[in-house]
Amino acid sequence: MNARRVILIVMDSFGIGAGPDAYKFQSGDIPDSGSDTLGHIASAFYSGTAIQPARPLRLPHLQSLGLGESYRISRGTLPAGWSRCDLSGHFACAESISTGKDTPSGHWEIAGVPVRFDWTYFPKVPACFPPSLLAEIFHRSGITSSLGNRHASGTEILEELGAEHMRTGLPIFYTSADSVFQIACHEESFGLDRLLGLCQTVRTVLDESSLKIGRVIARPFTGPASGPFLRTGNRHDYAVPPPAPTLLQRAAEDGRDAIGIGKIADIYAHTGITEEVRASGHAALWTETLAAIDRCRNGGLVMTNFVDFDAVFGHRRDTAGYGLALEEFDARLPDLIAKLRPTDLLCLTADHGNDPTWAGTDHTRERVPVLFHSASLSAPRKLGLRRTFADIGQTLANWLSLPAVPEGTAIF
Numbered sequence: 001m002n003a004r005r006v007i008l009i010v011m012d013s014f015g016i017g018a019g020p021d022a023y024k025f026q027s028g029d030i031p032d033s034g035s036d037t038l039g040h041i042a043s044a045f046y047s048g049t050a051i052q053p054a055r056p057l058r059l060p061h062l063q064s065l066g067l068g069e070s071y072r073i074s075r076g077t078l079p080a081g082w083s084r085c086d087l088s089g090h091f092a093c094a095e096s097i098s099t100g101k102d103t104p105s106g107h108w109e110i111a112g113v114p115v116r117f118d119w120t121y122f123p124k125v126p127a128c129f130p131p132s133l134l135a136e137i138f139h140r141s142g143i144t145s146s147l148g149n150r151h152a153s154g155t156e157i158l159e160e161l162g163a164e165h166m167r168t169g170l171p172i173f174y175t176s177a178d179s180v181f182q183i184a185c186h187e188e189s190f191g192l193d194r195l196l197g198l199c200q201t202v203r204t205v206l207d208e209s210s211l212k213i214g215r216v217i218a219r220p221f222t223g224p225a226s227g228p229f230l231r232t233g234n235r236h237d238y239a240v241p242p243p244a245p246t247l248l249q250r251a252a253e254d255g256r257d258a259i260g261i262g263k264i265a266d267i268y269a270h271t272g273i274t275e276e277v278r279a280s281g282h283a284a285l286w287t288e289t290l291a292a293i294d295r296c297r298n299g300g301l302v303m304t305n306f307v308d309f310d311a312v313f314g315h316r317r318d319t320a321g322y323g324l325a326l327e328e329f330d331a332r333l334p335d336l337i338a339k340l341r342p343t344d345l346l347c348l349t350a351d352h353g354n355d356p357t358w359a360g361t362d363h364t365r366e367r368v369p370v371l372f373h374s375a376s377l378s379a380p381r382k383l384g385l386r387r388t389f390a391d392i393g394q395t396l397a398n399w400l401s402l403p404a405v406p407e408g409t410a411i412f
Helices: 037-047 060-065 067-075 103-110 131-141 154-168 187-207 247-253 282-295 308-314 319-339 390-399
Strands: 006-011 090-094 147-151 172-175 180-186 215-222 236-239 258-261 275-277 301-306 345-349 368-373 382-386
Touching (some): 006 319, 006 390, 037 067, 060 067, 060 368, 131 187, 147 154, 154 172, 154 180, 247 258, 275 282, 282 301, 282 319, 345 390, 368 382, 368 390
Parallel strands (some): 090 382, 180 215
Antiparallel strands (some): 172 180, 345 368
16 A cells, blocks of 8 residues: 555635636626735735734745745735745645636546536526426425525525524525525524435435536524524535546545545535544634544545635635634644654645635635645745646645546646
């Protein structure tokens, strides 16, 4: 068995500047051209518009791994307040070729399987779900009706409809700019198991239809009948499986460990995952990631998604919160690096952007950093602009001596 291992960390939504096709995508009613998650957060810190007193965004360990230089590949300059530093990693910048800027598209492409087909998106109009679809869901589930039925922010729709949901017992159906069907219900009054069962029914109905909807998402929440309401960590995503074998599937099929931390198993529709570890919140994700590294066998893979950057700060347009969360993440990196064996490879990247200074509440179409660290790599090196996230998956497959993934070019 290959003694090498891979630790793949996805900093959910941590983009480093608009991709070349960003003008084709929108957040709210504004094209994503000019979006820049890292750059705009750094500028907001340095100018004092996000935090007082004004100061640079402090990410010394990520900078050492090459984050600033990765950003320079994307944008031609360093983020505001940053200067050159000594480097310890290999660094690149990657752009997406998938048709969507959603979570599955980004993650599948990272694992070597870009999304070449078009997802179905529900229109941004009142009553966005087709009546025939709702009728079939009601028939299959026994639910008589629903609330919502529109595009909405998850937190805002709870403020608006949470009390009515508690009073009527009707689930809240809503969507976003992503290819998703989201269902919010109270964990106690509606019941978590009942919510998950409803989501599975909706997934089945969608799979039998002509619609290509990426995910059905259970959004459980708690709180008194009058509010306020708080979403819990028991979110579940019911995704369609990737259309071809991913890096994770290659590892699992070869008898390797493929440990998915957080929402990884949901994103890949539980394909290619040998061990699923659910955790909510970055502190818990760090704990589970470090523990998984200890038990991952030679030749194996640990993959973690740090979702709060996206779900808690990006979508809610919380620039200060996003930046502070980045600093907290950076402070934990030495704990992870200390766990690595000489032949292990650490890769840090992202799946899309979610610029907290941008219009709307949706993801932004951005390039992402690609940072590698291993004691067995040569001196720090610039790896250039990669034309697809799939180069990451191909590189990691090569590192583990696994069969090639469907697309991408190995960087080393």
